[in-house]
Amino acid sequence: MEIRIEKNAKKRIVVVGGGFGGLQISQDLSASDYQVVLIDRNNFYQFQPLFYQVATCGLETSSIVFPFRKVFQKSKNIHFRMTSVQQIIPEEHKIVTSLGDLEYDYLVIATGAGNNYFGNENIERHSLPMKSLVQSLHLRNTILERFEQALSVQESEQESYLTFVVAGGGPTGTELAGALAEMKSNILPKDYPELNFSKMKIILVEGGPRVLGAMHPESSEKAHHYLKELGVEIRLATLVEDYDGSVVKLKGGDDIHSKTLIWSAGIKGNMIDGLTKAEVVPGNRLKVDDYNRVIGYENIFAIGDIAAMLSEEYPKGHPQMAQPAMQQGKNLAKNFKMMVHNGPLKPFKYKNLGSMATVGRNKAVVELPRKRFGGFLAWFTWMFVHLRSIFGIKNKWIIFINWVWNYFTYNSSLRLIIRRREAKLKPSED
Numbered sequence: 001m002e003i004r005i006e007k008n009a010k011k012r013i014v015v016v017g018g019g020f021g022g023l024q025i026s027q028d029l030s031a032s033d034y035q036v037v038l039i040d041r042n043n044f045y046q047f048q049p050l051f052y053q054v055a056t057c058g059l060e061t062s063s064i065v066f067p068f069r070k071v072f073q074k075s076k077n078i079h080f081r082m083t084s085v086q087q088i089i090p091e092e093h094k095i096v097t098s099l100g101d102l103e104y105d106y107l108v109i110a111t112g113a114g115n116n117y118f119g120n121e122n123i124e125r126h127s128l129p130m131k132s133l134v135q136s137l138h139l140r141n142t143i144l145e146r147f148e149q150a151l152s153v154q155e156s157e158q159e160s161y162l163t164f165v166v167a168g169g170g171p172t173g174t175e176l177a178g179a180l181a182e183m184k185s186n187i188l189p190k191d192y193p194e195l196n197f198s199k200m201k202i203i204l205v206e207g208g209p210r211v212l213g214a215m216h217p218e219s220s221e222k223a224h225h226y227l228k229e230l231g232v233e234i235r236l237a238t239l240v241e242d243y244d245g246s247v248v249k250l251k252g253g254d255d256i257h258s259k260t261l262i263w264s265a266g267i268k269g270n271m272i273d274g275l276t277k278a279e280v281v282p283g284n285r286l287k288v289d290d291y292n293r294v295i296g297y298e299n300i301f302a303i304g305d306i307a308a309m310l311s312e313e314y315p316k317g318h319p320q321m322a323q324p325a326m327q328q329g330k331n332l333a334k335n336f337k338m339m340v341h342n343g344p345l346k347p348f349k350y351k352n353l354g355s356m357a358t359v360g361r362n363k364a365v366v367e368l369p370r371k372r373f374g375g376f377l378a379w380f381t382w383m384f385v386h387l388r389s390i391f392g393i394k395n396k397w398i399i400f401i402n403w404v405w406n407y408f409t410y411n412s413s414l415r416l417i418i419r420r421r422e423a424k425l426k427p428s429e430d
Contacts, residue, residue: 001101002102002103003081003097003100005079007103008035011105012037012106013029013105013108014037014102014106015036015108015110016040016095016107016110017111017112017304017306018038018039018045018068018110019045020304020322021326022040022108022304022329023038024329024330024333025108026072027071028329029078029336030075031075032336032337032340033337034336034340036078037079037081038068038081039085039095039102042082042133043067043068043069045066045068046132047065047389047390048131051064052175052179053179054133054140055137055139055140055179056140056183057183057187057414058179058402059414060398060402062395063395064133064395065133068080081097083099084098086272086273087273087274088107088273088275088300090274090275095107105299106299106336107299107301108303108332109272109286109300109307110329111306112269113270113320114268114269114270115266116266116267122242123242123263126243126244126261128260128263129262129263130172130262130264131267144415144416146162146164146260147162147191147192147195149161150162151192159257160257160258162195163201163203163256163258164202164203164258165248165260166202166203166262167205167261167265168205168206168264168265168266169208169212169236170211170212170213170214170264171212173211173264173265174211174227175359177202177232178230178358178360182361184231186411187410187411188200202232202233203232204233204234205239205248205250206238207265209236210224211224211227212365214355215357215365215367216367216372219367219372223374227359229363230360230363238250238254239251240261245259246259267283267320268283268284269305269306271284275297277297278295278296278297279295281308281317283308283317285305285306285317286307287308288302288307290347291332291346291347291348292309292331303328304328305320314350319355321355323350323352324350327348328348331346332348334346353368354366354368355367356381356382357382361379362376362379363375363379364379364381366378366382387400
């Protein structure tokens with residue numbers, strides 16, 4: 001069976017994945033001399049940097065997503081199909097999806113990265129990741145359920161329900177730990193006056209020597225200080241060895257009794273079967289040349305987190321963040337346009353626009369190419385940059401209003417436990 005998309009005289013570019021890179025190249029080619037097919041397992045774009053705010057009741061899910069079909073309403077040569085890609089067959093220039101087969105002239109892999117559990121099945125089974133909107137919503141449900149459960153157990157058992165371990169001190173783990181600490185100080189005691197919140201612990205476990213290890217030591221030190229101010233317990237140079245759902249085992253023999261382990265300790269590329277000639281480097285990333293062409297293939301490209309463009313400056317590939325993905329998508333779109341006219345292709349050159357992370361109210365760190373700063377100005381800059389990046393005027397306003405309301409009231413109304421299906425009540429509960 002084939003996916004029904006009428007083939008025309010234009011060459012077809014199939015883009016797999018609608019994240020930062022995939023959406024960027026699709027938009028830039030929307031008025032080009034190509035037929036573009038965007039494939040994603042969801043029918044919406046997700047703004048990943050704000051997943052942690054969904055997980056900690058700061059934002060509603062609908063405000064950080066945007067439908068692909070809304071993005072491309074006026075683009076006649078863009079086709080979207082919601083499906084998952086199961087295999088690439090390079091010899092036949094086609095992909096196999098759950099909807100059927102689809103031929104391509106050029107293939108762009110922009111599948112991003114998922115969680116890396118480093119082969120530990122127990123951690124994968126029992127920990128809580130946050131790499132998708134569904135996972136973020138599930139994490140929110142679980143966090144709130146822990147407090148409901150703590151009310152129903154003996155006081156001696158409450159501590160494990162009120163202890164939250166965050167594995168990974170990168171931007172995601174740091175931001176999440178800070179948000180949980182602010183919930184502990186400002187929100188949860190009002191909702192659960194029967195609980196003793198002096199028992200609540202937020203423990204951030206980082207395998208490296210400092211939090212935000214990819215940033216400058218000065219920024220790491222500031223973030224560390226902010227977290228300590230908020231009451232977060234930080235354990236550096238410490239690895240999570242195992243987790244059974246109740247006990248977090250740390251390398252070295254130390255144990256933490258906790259019902260909640262949040263996993264943000266590593267990522268790996270989302271690979272698709274079939275690229276037998278491709279070179280895969282550590283981190284499950286496809287090695288690409290200076291034009292984002294997958295090594296071993298002439299008409300298959302990779303951008304974003306799944307791509308590893310090795311150089312003297314970036315021996316392990318570019319940072320797995322939004323900016324490299326978007327810049328690669330933009331550069332590759334320009335090269336596709338040049339191909340139509342047999343023009344010279346432009347090698348990709350990453351322009352580092354800086355990085356940032358927020359820890360809490362008035363607490364953030366920002367690194368620009370020529371300046372580093374923290375505190376309120378950095379926090380305001382972080383908010384401004386993220387608000388600008390959100391799709392849709394309505395979404396921007398919703399997020400802005402939520403942030404202003406939360407800032408002045410120290411509260412939000414999104415502490416809802418929403419399950420996929422209604423729990424069946426026992427006869428005695430009817």
